[in-house]
Amino acid sequence: MKAKVIIVGGGFAGLQACSVLRRSGERILLIDPNPGPTMLPALPDLAGGWVPERIVQRPFGEILPANVEHLQAAVSSIDLEAGTVQAGGQTIAYEQLLIAPGSVPNFYDSPFPRERMHALGTLGDARRIRREFEAYLGRTERPHLLVAGTGYTGLELAMSLYFRARAAGKPCGVTIVDPTPILLPSLPEKQRRYVLDFLVAHGADVRLGTAVESFDGRDAVAGGTTYADVFFCWAAGSKLAVPEIKGRIEQVRDGRLKVAPDLSLPNYPNAFAAGDAVAIERNGQPLRKAVNFAYYGGRRAGQNLLQRRRGRPTRPFRPVDLGWVVPFHDTSIGRLFGGLWIRGRLGVRLHHLMCGVRNYSFANFAGCLRLALNPNQGEDP
Ligand SMILES: Cc1cc2nc3c(=O)[nH]c(=O)nc-3n(C[C@H](O)[C@H](O)[C@H](O)COP(=O)(O)OP(=O)(O)OC[C@H]3O[C@@H](n4cnc5c(N)ncnc54)[C@H](O)[C@@H]3O)c2cc1C
Structure with missing residues (x-):
C-alpha cells in the first residue's frame, strides 16, 4: 500500500495539518488508533466525574476533510530510510510524513502490577x-x-x-x-x-x-x-507514543525528536514532526508539552509539507507562548x-x-x- 502523505496521530497537531492540507488535492492517510480526537486537558476533571464525556471528543468521520482517510490503527514503527510506517499489520509507504502521535505515560521499568x-x-x-x-x-x-x-x-x-x-x-x-x-x-x-x-x-x-x-x-x-x-x-513521566523510529535521528530522553527550525527531520526533508513529538529548545530547555504549541506547530508543519511538495522554501516555526x-x-x-x-x-x-x-x-x-x-x-x- 502507498499513500502520498501520511499523518501519524490526529490530535491537536495532526488535525491542524489535515486542515491546512484539505485543499491541496493530495490523498492523505491519517493513522490513529482512536475513533476521534480527545480534549486531553479535560481528562483530570472527567476522571473525577466533573465534566461530561460528550464534550471531550468527536469522531474523525465528522471532522476530517474529504481528502483525508482515517486508518484506525496504532503505528508501531517508522522506518525513515525505507520511507514506510508499520500500522495494523501493514507496511505503508509514504512520499511525505508528519509524525504527530503525542505522548503516552511512561512506566519506565516499574515492577508494580x-x-x-x-x-x-x-x-x-x-x-x-x-x-x-x-x-x-x-x-x-x-x-x-x-x-x-x-x-x-x-x-x-x-x-x-x-x-x-x-x-x-x-x-x-x-x-x-x-x-x-x-x-x-x-x-x-x-x-x-x-x-x-x-x-x-x-x-x-x-x-x-x-x-x-x-x-x-x-x-x-x-x-x-x-x-x-x-x-x-x-x-x-511521559514518552513518545510511537515505540520505534529507525533512521538517522536525534531524540531527547523522553523520546521527543530533534527537528530543524521548519519542523522537518534534519536528514529527511520529506518527514516533519509536531506537537508533543518534538523537542524544541527555548532558553536551553525543551518547550513544555502544551495544546497551543501542538496546534500552531501542526499548522506550520502542514504548510511546510505543502511548500516542500511544490518546491518552494519552507518557513520556521516560531512558537508564541500565549500563557x-x-x-x-x-x-x-x-x-x-x-x-x-x-x-x-x-x-x-x-x-x-x-x-x-x-x-x-x-x-x-x-x-x-x-x-x-x-x-x-x-x-x-
Ligand atoms: C491529562 C493531561 C492534561 C493536560 N492538560 C493540559 C492543559 O491544561 N493545557 C495544555 O496546554 N496542555 C495540556 N496537556 C498537554 C496537551 O494535551 C498536549 O501537549 C497536546 O495534546 C499535544 O498535542 P499532539 O497533537 O502532539 O498530541 P495529542 O493531542 O496527544 O494527539 C496525538 C494523537 O495521536 C494518536 N496516537 C497515539 N499513539 C499513536 C500511534 N502509535 N500511532 C498513531 N497514532 C497515535 C492519539 O490517539 C492521538 O489522537 C495535557 C495532557 C494530558 C495527558
Missing part, C-alpha cells in the same frame, strides 16, 4: 479511573490516594479525585510523592508555595525526594511508610500572555473556556462554556 496503577493519558484511562475510583469509594471507609509524580497531570488528578471523594461524603487521605526535590520546578518560588499551601490546606501530604518503594496492587510503601489499600495513580493555566479543581495557577499571574477560581473558568475554544464542535464549545460559567457542579450520571 500495571493493571492496578492508574495513569492518565487517554479517554479510556479517564473512564477507567472514574469507574474504578467510584467502586473504590463504595467499598472503602477510609479512602487514600497515593499519587506518584508532582507534575501538572498528577496534581490535577489528585485534586479532582479528592474532591470527588469529599462530594461522596468520604474524607480522603492524599499522599503525593516524587523522587525530585521540587514541586512544579518550572514555577517561581512564590507560585510553587501557593500550590503547595493549597494542597496542604486540603490535608495532602506532599513528600518530595520520595519514591514509591513497593506496591502489591493494594498496599504501598513510600519513604518507609506503609499505606494500606490505596488508590494508586501514576503520573511520573497557561493549571486547574486544581477549586483553585488554579496560571500565567497569561504578557506575564500576568492568575490564581483561584478565575483560572478554573479560563481553563474550561480554553477547552471550549480548542474543541471540535460548537456543541462541545457550548458545553465547556457552561462549565466556565458554573465550574465543578458535577457530571450528569
Whole structure:
C-alpha cells in the first residue's frame, strides 16, 4: 500500500495539518488508533466525574476533510530510510510524513502490577479511573490516594479525585510523592508555595525526594511508610507514543525528536514532526508539552509539507507562548500572555473556556462554556 502523505496521530497537531492540507488535492492517510480526537486537558476533571464525556471528543468521520482517510490503527514503527510506517499489520509507504502521535505515560521499568496503577493519558484511562475510583469509594471507609509524580497531570488528578471523594461524603487521605526535590520546578518560588499551601490546606501530604518503594496492587510503601489499600495513580513521566523510529535521528530522553527550525527531520526533508513529538529548545530547555504549541506547530508543519511538495522554501516555526493555566479543581495557577499571574477560581473558568475554544464542535464549545460559567457542579450520571 502507498499513500502520498501520511499523518501519524490526529490530535491537536495532526488535525491542524489535515486542515491546512484539505485543499491541496493530495490523498492523505491519517493513522490513529482512536475513533476521534480527545480534549486531553479535560481528562483530570472527567476522571473525577466533573465534566461530561460528550464534550471531550468527536469522531474523525465528522471532522476530517474529504481528502483525508482515517486508518484506525496504532503505528508501531517508522522506518525513515525505507520511507514506510508499520500500522495494523501493514507496511505503508509514504512520499511525505508528519509524525504527530503525542505522548503516552511512561512506566519506565516499574515492577508494580500495571493493571492496578492508574495513569492518565487517554479517554479510556479517564473512564477507567472514574469507574474504578467510584467502586473504590463504595467499598472503602477510609479512602487514600497515593499519587506518584508532582507534575501538572498528577496534581490535577489528585485534586479532582479528592474532591470527588469529599462530594461522596468520604474524607480522603492524599499522599503525593516524587523522587525530585521540587514541586512544579518550572514555577517561581512564590507560585510553587501557593500550590503547595493549597494542597496542604486540603490535608495532602506532599513528600518530595520520595519514591514509591513497593506496591502489591493494594498496599504501598513510600519513604518507609506503609499505606494500606490505596488508590494508586501514576503520573511520573511521559514518552513518545510511537515505540520505534529507525533512521538517522536525534531524540531527547523522553523520546521527543530533534527537528530543524521548519519542523522537518534534519536528514529527511520529506518527514516533519509536531506537537508533543518534538523537542524544541527555548532558553536551553525543551518547550513544555502544551495544546497551543501542538496546534500552531501542526499548522506550520502542514504548510511546510505543502511548500516542500511544490518546491518552494519552507518557513520556521516560531512558537508564541500565549500563557497557561493549571486547574486544581477549586483553585488554579496560571500565567497569561504578557506575564500576568492568575490564581483561584478565575483560572478554573479560563481553563474550561480554553477547552471550549480548542474543541471540535460548537456543541462541545457550548458545553465547556457552561462549565466556565458554573465550574465543578458535577457530571450528569
Ligand atoms: C491529562 C493531561 C492534561 C493536560 N492538560 C493540559 C492543559 O491544561 N493545557 C495544555 O496546554 N496542555 C495540556 N496537556 C498537554 C496537551 O494535551 C498536549 O501537549 C497536546 O495534546 C499535544 O498535542 P499532539 O497533537 O502532539 O498530541 P495529542 O493531542 O496527544 O494527539 C496525538 C494523537 O495521536 C494518536 N496516537 C497515539 N499513539 C499513536 C500511534 N502509535 N500511532 C498513531 N497514532 C497515535 C492519539 O490517539 C492521538 O489522537 C495535557 C495532557 C494530558 C495527558
